[in-house]
Amino acid sequence: MIRISDGRYLQSIFGIPVAVDIFRATTNIVTMFMKGAEEVIPILNVEEGLKYKKMGYLTFGEKDTEKIKEFDYGNSPTETLELDLKGEKIVILTSNGTKLIKNLGEGTIIASFLNLNAVARYLRNKEVHIFLAHSKDGVQTEDSEFAYALAKRILDPNADINVHIEKSRNGSGAVRLKNKGFEKDIETCLRVDVTEIIPVYKQGKIINSI
Numbered sequence: 001m002i003r004i005s006d007g008r009y010l011q012s013i014f015g016i017p018v019a020v021d022i023f024r025a026t027t028n029i030v031t032m033f034m035k036g037a038e039e040v041i042p043i044l045n046v047e048e049g050l051k052y053k054k055m056g057y058l059t060f061g062e063k064d065t066e067k068i069k070e071f072d073y074g075n076s077p078t079e080t081l082e083l084d085l086k087g088e089k090i091v092i093l094t095s096n097g098t099k100l101i102k103n104l105g106e107g108t109i110i111a112s113f114l115n116l117n118a119v120a121r122y123l124r125n126k127e128v129h130i131f132l133a134h135s136k137d138g139v140q141t142e143d144s145e146f147a148y149a150l151a152k153r154i155l156d157p158n159a160d161i162n163v164h165i166e167k168s169r170n171g172s173g174a175v176r177l178k179n180k181g182f183e184k185d186i187e188t189c190l191r192v193d194v195t196e197i198i199p200v201y202k203q204g205k206i207i208n209s210i
Helices: 025-034 046-054 097-104 113-123 141-155 162-169 172-179 183-189
Strands: 002-006 016-020 039-042 058-063 089-093 108-111 128-132 200-202 205-207
Touching: 002 141, 016 097, 016 113, 016 141, 025 039, 025 089, 025 097, 025 108, 025 113, 025 183, 039 097, 046 058, 046 089, 097 108, 097 200, 108 113, 113 141, 128 141, 141 162, 141 172, 162 172, 172 183
Parallel strands: 002 128, 016 108, 016 128, 039 089, 058 089
Antiparallel strands: 039 205, 108 200, 200 205
16 A cells, blocks of 8 residues: 655554655755765754754755754765765755655655665565645645655556656756755755665664664
8 A cells, every 4th residue: 555645734543654745855855865964863953953963964055955053064966976075974954845754654665766766676565655745825836746656666567767857857846946946855855766765764764874
């Protein structure tokens, strides 16, 4: 059974929860582990992030797409790709994705196009509940299209998902990123199957181990 729900209106969770915020939180988290991060803690406010910063954590975050000025980095996976994060402990605060992950809780899988097939393979023949972060402004095309692509690949490893990539490339979230000057992030987020990493939320932090 595969269910898809709007994560803004969380009621019940059936099966393994999957967090989806393609532009850009879940993509950026996967990228952090690709670059060697040890753990990533999703947080809900700037003050919490600054406390972690004093403890040596790197701080990543954005509000309404823009970098939080007190933090080390924003929420751009393109920027993250340029960093060496080996062994680093990180906190991340985003407008939608980090709240979704914390609300979904223990065992939440962090999914993106980057690790699409790895996630699909892990979820095959399991009960799955995909939650879409969307935004306060409404439904985000890329989150919905990714969910359809993931469901297809769970059911059929060879399913054609090109239509979902194209719709994401030209959808509401892409328009927002272009308007904010983050056009490069669109293509960074739409790369498919570049890693086998499957981050999972356990005991208050995201780790690279299911």
